[in-house]
Amino acid sequence: MILNLNPEELSRNRVSVSVNYNAMVYITSWDEFVERSVQLFRADPDSTRYVMKYRHCDGKLVLKVTDNRQG
């Protein structure tokens, strides 16, 4: 599950959740991301991890919470 804080997407007031082939969910709403992250962690705390990727040159911050499961 990913929250992609891309500046262009942030400036648009829209919420979209899309699922790709390996069940990665892209969320642009912060509140929904928090809620879903808490659900993931509570379901399986030992295999849940939070990853932050920051790329200064592109002005991009991607937050990912995963429980390592596919599908």
Added chain:
Amino acid sequence: MVLLQLDPFLNELTSMFERSTKLGSVWVTLKRSSLKSKVQRNKLAAAGEAIEFRCLIRATDGKKTISTSVGPKDHQRFQASYATILKAHMTALKKRERKDKKKPAEADKREGSSKRLKKS
């Protein structure tokens, strides 16, 4: 991968952010960990002993990987320092364009006051 103490980890993380400003990325991973194997955890659980969970934090810029482990006692101090570092170095992010609800209300007030002045 080097398991560092809190302050050296934060210093190295700062350096990573500074090195990757023009090119590259920084990844930070946080995960709950007891720093014990499953066998050890099962033994503790069977004995009815409480397992102290810690937060394992890893950071990498693609070349070098550093890590630290934060216990419940140090967690608040770590979060404060970590947040300061992030705020200082994540300067490339644009602020969200929010539609201010206050501005139209203020404009109405101004119009109202100007109308009153005209009447008098």
